Amino acid sequence: MGPPSTWTAPTSRCTGQEGRDRLQLQGRPAGRPHVATWAEAGVVTAADLLAGDEDPRPGAGSLIERSVATLNAAGVTARPKVRGDVGYFAKDIAQAAVEAGCDFSLGVTRNPAVWRAAAAIPDDAWRKAERMKGAQVAVCDYAPAGWPPATMTVVRRVKVHATDISADPRARRRRTIPKAQLTLALDGLVGHVYAYSFIATNLDVSTPAKTVAVEAWHRMRTDIEDRIRDAKHGAALRHLPSGSRAANTVWMWGALLAVNLSAWLQELAGLDDGDGRGRNHLGTLRHRLITVPARLVRHARQVTLRLPPRQQLLAQSWPGSPATHLDLTTRPIGHVPAHGDQRTRRHPGNRHAHPPKHPHHPSPITDA
Template sequence: MQFKHAPAAVSAMFDDPNLVSAAGLVPMLRLARSVGLDELAQSRLSVPTDRGANAGSKVMALVAGMLAGADSIDDMNLLRHGGMGRLFDRTYAPSTLGSFLREFRFGHVRQLDAVASRTLVNLASAAPLLQVRGGERVMVDLDDTIVEVHGYKKQGASFGYSGVRGLNALLATASTTSSAPVILGQRLRQGKTGSPKGAARIVGDVLATLRRMNIGSSVRPLLRADSAFYGHGTVGTAIKSGADVSVTVRMDPAVKTAISSIPEDGWETIEYPNAIRDEATGRWISKAEVAEVPFVAFRSRKIAERVEGRLVVRRIPDLNPNKVEQPTLFDFYRHHAFFTTTDKQTMGTVAADKTHRAHAIIEQVHADLKGGPLAHLPSGVFTANSAWLVLAVIAFNLTRTAGLISDRAGRLARATTATIRRTLITVPARLARSARRITMHLPAAWPWQAAFDRLFTATHAPPHVSTN
C-alpha cells in the first residue's frame, strides 16, 4: 500500500462533533444492559454515597472503556469524544471513575464478584457460552499469574514466585472442546502470595456459578490445576462440590514409590503431534510413554479425608547429562505425574494425559487479559485494583458472548478479545439525526459487516412478550 496524495495535499482537523471511534459499544452496552449488569451493580454495591452514587452507571462506564481498549483510568477519556454524548448518558470523567474505584473496600469487591457471577449466568442464557456434546465434560481450569507493576506505591505489590514485582491474579475458567474459555471467577492477591492460598474458596464459588449456568451436561466437571494446587483444601472442595480433579503432583516419596511399582510392560508409547522443547536441556523430544497406577492421595490425613484415584505418569527420555554420582530411581527417564479421580472406563490413560495437558489453555486467557485491561493495574490502592480485575473479567465475558452471537460457527466465536475489539467494537461511525432517530453511518465494505449486523440485530431485538 502506498500513499495516494502528496503530503501538502492532506490536512487533519479534530472538529467533527458527529463522529465516534467505537460504534460497537452500542450493541455491546445493549448486551450488558440486557443481562442486567447496571441493575445488579446498582442494587448490590454499597460503596459510600458521596463517591458511590450511580454505581450501576459507573460500572457500565468502566466496562465500556475496557471494551474499547482502555487499560488505565486516563484511557477512560475514550468515552468522551465526538458524538459519544449523543449515544450514551453519563460518560463520566476519568477522575470521577478513579475516585469511585478508590472507595472500594474488601466487602465491596466481594459484592462486585457477585455481580460478575450473576452477569455470567445471565450471559449463558443469552448465548450458548459452553456447548456440551453427549457425555462431554466441562473443563474448569485454575491457575494464577503475576501482573507486573512499576513504582513503589502499589499496595500489596512484591516479588512473587516468578521473580517479577507485581500482584497475583488467581483465575478459574470453564471451556469445552467446542467452546472457548469464559472466566468463572477471579481473585487479586498480594504479589508474594503462595498459589494455593484461598484456592479452595474460589473453587467452591466457581463450581457453584457453573451449576447456576445450567449447561445441561450430565457428566461431572473436571477441575484441572498444576502442582501448586495439589492440596486437600482445593481437591477436597472440588470433590464435595461435585467435580472430578486432574491435578499435577509433586515428586514426594509416596509418588516415587507408586511410580517405581509400575511394571516395564505397563508403559504405553504416545506420539506427540509436534515435537516439544525440553526446558532442562533445550533439546526437542517427539515422543513419550504413559502409564498409571491406583493411588490414594493425602494418606497422612484422617481416613475420611483421603481421596482415592489414580496416578497417571508420563515419562520422557532424560537427556540431561548432568547426573548425580549416586544411582537414582530415574536414571533414564524424567517423570511427570498427576492425580485424577476420573473413571478409567470413561477416560483411559492416554486420554487422561492428553486432557490434563490441555490445562495450558488458561495461559491464553492470562495473555488475553494482559493484552487488554490488565496491561496495567491503574491504582495505588489494592482494593481499587481488585475491583479493576473483576471489571476486566466482566468485559472479557461480554466480548466472548458478542463473538459467539455475531459469528457462532466462524472465527469470532473463539477469537481473542483484541480481535473482537478490532472487528466489532472499534468501528468508526458518523451520527445523523432525522425524525428523532439516530442513524450510525459505518464504513462501506467493512469486512466484518455481517457479523456486526448480527450482533446489532440480536441486541436491539424487541423484548419477548409472554402470551400467558
C-alpha cells in the first residue's frame, strides 16, 4: 500500500428506533455515523455514532488521534495526511492533525475574504486540473486566522455555461459562483462563468505541479462515501435497531467490521491493488465470491473445484496451490468426463461407475 491518507468522515444519517437523542429524518429517527478511514486500504480506523443533529467537528480531533494510533499499531511509518470537506473547516481540527503528526487538507467555507483572494489570482497562474474536464487550479493569498503556520489555500475553478445554471435559487451550484458573475449569467450578458472551491492545506504547493497534485488528491476524499454506502446497503447500517445509542453503536461497528473484512479479503486475494479502484462492493463480493455454488471433485490424487460458468472472481482470487494440488476449473457442474476416462464414466455393467460412499473418502460435495 502507499502512504496512508487518513481519513475523513462524512456523517451519513441512518434511520433507527425512537430515542431521546434522535433527529427526525423524513418522519423517522436518525443516527449519524462519524467515520474515519485509511483511504488506500479502505479500512475504517475510528468511528463514533452521533445523534442526527449533532455537530461532528468537536469529535474530529479524537477521530484523528485514534486513527493515527491504529496506523502506528499496524506498523505504518509514513506521515499520515488528513483530508475532509468543508464541514470540517475549523482551526481546532487542523491543529489536532498537526499535533497528531499529520498533514491536512480541509475544505474552506466560502467567505468574503476568500472570494477577494480568488479574484486577485492572475490569469497566467491557473493550471489545468487532473482528471476533471474544464477545471483549473491555482494558489491564492488567503490564510485562515488562527490556523497552523504555513497554511495555504488552493483554489479550483470550473467553467460553467450560463445555460447550465439552474433557475432555482436553492441550487447548490449557484452558491459556488461569485454573485456578480452569477447576475451577469442569469441576465444573459455572459456565455459562461466559473464555479469555485477552496482547500486549506499545509502540504507542499510551492510549484504549479505540486498544487495540481494536491488538489487532485484532495478531490478523491469522496472515496469514503463509497465505504459508507457499502456499509449501509451491504452490511445493514442503513437501519439502526434500537432507541439505545449503546446498542446502535454495537450495530454500527458490526457493519463497519464487515466493510473492513471485505477490504482485507480483497487485498489478500489480489482483487484490489491497494488504491481502492478495483474493490468490489459487499453485495457484489457476496454474490460473486462468497456464495458461489461449486463442487469439489477428487480425481487422480488431485482436488478440483468446479465452478459454474462465468464465475471468474473466485478463480481470479484463488489461482491454486501446488502444495495441496488444488486446481480450479470453470467447467459446468455435472460435466461429463472425456471419452477416454473409463473410471468415472457411466457404462453398462460397470459396477463402480459411482464409487461407494466411505467415511474416509467422501463423495464429491457441493460447497456454497
